[in-house]
Amino acid sequence: MQEELEGTEGGLSRRKLLVGAGLLAAGAVGMGINPMGVLAGANEAEASAAAYPWPYKKLDIAEAGRLAYEGYYPGMSCSYATLKGIFPLLAKSVGEPYRSFPIEGVQWGVGGVVGWGTLCGTLMGAGLAIGLIAGDGAEAIINDLMFWYSETELPIFNPGKLAHAELKVRSVSGSPLCHLSTAKWMSRAGVGYKDPLRIDRCARVAADVAMQTATRLNKWVAGEYRPENKRKYSITEFGLAAQTNCAACHENGVPKLFK
Amino acid sequence: MQEELEGTEGGLSRRKLLVGAGLLAAGAVGMGINPMGVLAGANEAEASAAAYPWPYKKLDIAEAGRLAYEGYYPGMSCSYATLKGIFPLLAKSVGEPYRSFPIEGVQWGVGGVVGWGTLCGTLMGAGLAIGLIAGDGAEAIINDLMFWYSETELPIFNPGKLAHAELKVRSVSGSPLCHLSTAKWMSRAGVGYKDPLRIDRCARVAADVAMQTATRLNKWVAGEYRPENKRKYSITEFGLAAQTNCAACHENGVPKLFK
Numbered sequence: 180m181q182e183e184l185e186g187t188e189g190g191l192s193r194r195k196l197l198v199g200a201g202l203l204a205a206g207a208v209g210m211g212i213n214p215m216g217v218l219a220g221a222n223e224a225e226a227s228a229a230a231y232p233w234p235y236k237k238l239d240i241a242e243a244g245r246l247a248y249e250g251y252y253p254g255m256s257c258s259y260a261t262l263k264g265i266f267p268l269l270a271k272s273v274g275e276p277y278r279s280f281p282i283e284g285v286q287w288g289v290g291g292v293v294g295w296g297t298l299c300g301t302l303m304g305a306g307l308a309i310g311l312i313a314g315d316g317a318e319a320i321i322n323d324l325m326f327w328y329s330e331t332e333l334p335i336f337n338p339g340k341l342a343h344a345e346l347k348v349r350s351v352s353g354s355p356l357c358h359l360s361t362a363k364w365m366s367r368a369g370v371g372y373k374d375p376l377r378i379d380r381c382a383r384v385a386a387d388v389a390m391q392t393a394t395r396l397n398k399w400v401a402g403e404y405r406p407e408n409k410r411k412y413s414i415t416e417f418g419l420a421a422q423t424n425c426a427a428c429h430e431n432g433v434p435k436l437f438k
Numbered sequence: 439m440q441e442e443l444e445g446t447e448g449g450l451s452r453r454k455l456l457v458g459a460g461l462l463a464a465g466a467v468g469m470g471i472n473p474m475g476v477l478a479g480a481n482e483a484e485a486s487a488a489a490y491p492w493p494y495k496k497l498d499i500a501e502a503g504r505l506a507y508e509g510y511y512p513g514m515s516c517s518y519a520t521l522k523g524i525f526p527l528l529a530k531s532v533g534e535p536y537r538s539f540p541i542e543g544v545q546w547g548v549g550g551v552v553g554w555g556t557l558c559g560t561l562m563g564a565g566l567a568i569g570l571i572a573g574d575g576a577e578a579i580i581n582d583l584m585f586w587y588s589e590t591e592l593p594i595f596n597p598g599k600l601a602h603a604e605l606k607v608r609s610v611s612g613s614p615l616c617h618l619s620t621a622k623w624m625s626r627a628g629v630g631y632k633d634p635l636r637i638d639r640c641a642r643v644a645a646d647v648a649m650q651t652a653t654r655l656n657k658w659v660a661g662e663y664r665p666e667n668k669r670k671y672s673i674t675e676f677g678l679a680a681q682t683n684c685a686a687c688h689e690n691g692v693p694k695l696f697k
Contacts, residue, residue, distance in 0.1 A: 281492075
């Protein structure tokens with residue numbers, strides 16, 4: 180049972196696997212899958228008349244980066260900045276529902292959720308955009324984005340003659356966590372969290388993630404998106420939701436939780 | 439500079455501190471704060487006609503829990519389930535914009551973002567609801583919710599005669615991360631990730647977080663919300679976005695990144 184946990188190579192979504200495995204009975208009463216493949220509860224009709232997924236038109240990648248970078252500075256929220264690189268462009272090219280969605284509502288992603296250092300806020304903002312736009316294809320794209328973020332020397336984006344042109348240092352986070360991503364960059368750059376260079380680094384990462392999101396959604400809408408990485412990162416390898424680079428946190432070896 | 443990083447005891451928001459500290463100039467061109475206190479970029483008029491924050495009416499706490507628990511089972515997405523406990527009730531009592539928002543768009547939060555074990559998906563779903571509803575008050579409420587989640591023996595919710603009534607084990611996660619939260623519960627319960635009891639545990643946690651979210655938003659809308667915890671968890675203590683219980687990951691001591 181529960182093939183959704185096994186990891187799949189692209190293609191099949193968690194939802195399709197669940198349906199295929201006939202697992203819907205477990206505790207669910209009156210639930211079902213509608214013809215669009217959208218999850219539907221007993222109260223669906225009264226709960227939501229939502230169109231899903233949201234419509235999408237190809238984005239200008241460079242413009243997405245510029246808007247995200249500039250969007251970082253008013254409130255220094257990386258989650259807000261990333262979404263600022265995507266939704267305002269779609270508000271212009273598509274209109275609703277982007278025009279009515281207040282991206283201020285994701286500012287809390289700052290610092291890996293109000294400073295706790297968990298998921299990098301840029302990935303939360305990007306995840307929300309991809310989740311609303313790519314429907315059944317969203318999880319594969321988000322999974323690839325998490326890999327790209329963890330394995331790429333960032334930041335790549337350069338705002339040119341704007342603030343902090345002297346920022347040259349790049350680093351590989353090895354993780355989608357704000358805590359590790361910022362710590363590794365700060366260590367290499369030799370600056371603290373409050374340094375204007377660290378702040379500009381995070382603005383540039385927001386631009387990078389917005390550009391990656393736009394690049395991947397542009398491929399997806401053209402029917403050309405091919406998942407790059409195995410899904411469900413390491414549940415089969417370690418027996419729980421986890422990254423595979425354990426030593427990034429567990430310097431002293433992985434705890435033996437289960438006898 | 440950057441008082442927003444210093445941690446504040448309730449009351450003042452990050453945004454207000456930023457404005458007070460006159461930090462808006464750094465790299466921002468044509469940005470401003472509108473009379474509602476909402477961040478506004480140069481393209482605001484064309485980017486969004488969004489009403490923000492979203493309207494709210496007091497929720498039935500028990501109903502929020504029941505809907506979240508039942509919402510978990512069709513697709514086993516904790517982020518979807520938590521939002522399912524909140525938005526459909528507001529779609530009935532308030533109407534738009536809840537009726538038009540497709541909560542399917544947050545399913546990717548499953549397993550701490552498609553199985554990576556980062557932020558518990560229930561907190562992503564709850565964060566989005568609180569962020570859209572509580573405006574300037576959202577970050578204090580989300581911060582308190584992160585503390586509550588990390589320090590409370592979960593799950594509390596009991597679906598009664600529904601599935602897996604034998605589930606009795608509770609555990610304290612010490613963290614808002616899926617990886618730690620599920621690992622500690624599984625260790626205490628002696629079951630693996632794929633066990634139906636672990637799955638029901640996460641359905642119950644979604645119910646708990648939905649109920650906590652509803653409880654806190656009900657207080658907030660009545661003007662009775664008092665922040666319980668210091669903001670910006672440990673930036674001042676450790677020099678970066680982080681939790682304070684370092685040994686939860688760094689069993690061999692905290693790395694010395696900065697000489």
